[in-house]
Amino acid sequence: MVDQPKGSSHLTPSAENGPELRKAFGQFATGVTIVTCNGTNGPMGITANSFTSVSMDPPLILWSAAKSSLRHDSFTGAEYFAIHVLKQEQKSFCEIFSKDSYDFDGVELHPCPKNVPLIKNVLARFECVTYAIHDAGDHTLILGRLTAVMVSEGKPLIFSQGKFQDV
Numbered sequence: 001m002v003d004q005p006k007g008s009s010h011l012t013p014s015a016e017n018g019p020e021l022r023k024a025f026g027q028f029a030t031g032v033t034i035v036t037c038n039g040t041n042g043p044m045g046i047t048a049n050s051f052t053s054v055s056m057d058p059p060l061i062l063w064s065a066a067k068s069s070l071r072h073d074s075f076t077g078a079e080y081f082a083i084h085v086l087k088q089e090q091k092s093f094c095e096i097f098s099k100d101s102y103d104f105d106g107v108e109l110h111p112c113p114k115n116v117p118l119i120k121n122v123l124a125r126f127e128c129v130t131y132a133i134h135d136a137g138d139h140t141l142i143l144g145r146l147t148a149v150m151v152s153e154g155k156p157l158i159f160s161q162g163k164f165q166d167v
């Protein structure tokens with residue numbers, strides 16, 4: 001029997017253990033991004049913390065879209081998309097795009113030749129052409145090949161344990 005530190009628990013990963021599994025996944029601290037594309041009903045965004053870098057050569061990133069999301073098909077069907085890494089002071093973007101896909105009111109944008117919203121003043125921005133789409137259980141992995149990158153100065157917005165964390 002493995003010695004368990006006080007307050008820890010072991011679980012079998014299964015549908016019945018969903019809340020505990022979600023809690024375990026949530027222990028991993030991530031940044032927060034807004035992914036944008038030109039969807040079937042026009043330019044749109046979604047808050048996502050599943051972003052990760054994948055490859056330097058070729059330059060690839062990925063994020064995963066929940067199949068349960070109304071936005072899923074727009075993102076999996078998009079030829080181009082952009083990932084925006086948020087700064088600490090950009091919590092409001094996270095809140096807007098976790099609720100409303102199309103609300104760019106008050107969000108400053110660069111000119112967007114492919115109708116993919118490019119949000120100004122973020123910590124980093126990755127413009128991508130869709131490279132591959134992989135089925136992954138109740139999510140779809142969307143891999144992008146970078147076509148342009150912007151990097152800036154500032155502190156990242158951090159999300160862990162279901163809430164924003166101070167850096």
Ligand SMILES: Cc1cc2nc3c(=O)[nH]c(=O)nc-3n(C[C@H](O)[C@H](O)[C@H](O)COP(=O)(O)O)c2cc1C
Nearest residue numbers: 046047048049050064065066069070071097098159
């Ligand atoms: C911090 C945070 C991270 C999220 N990360 C993801 C993600 O990686 N993938 C995803 O599909 N949805 C993610 N969501 C959920 C979406 O932002 C959004 O709330 C959800 O798609 C709403 O459902 P709808 O698309 O059906 O309107 C995240 C939400 C929050 C607040």
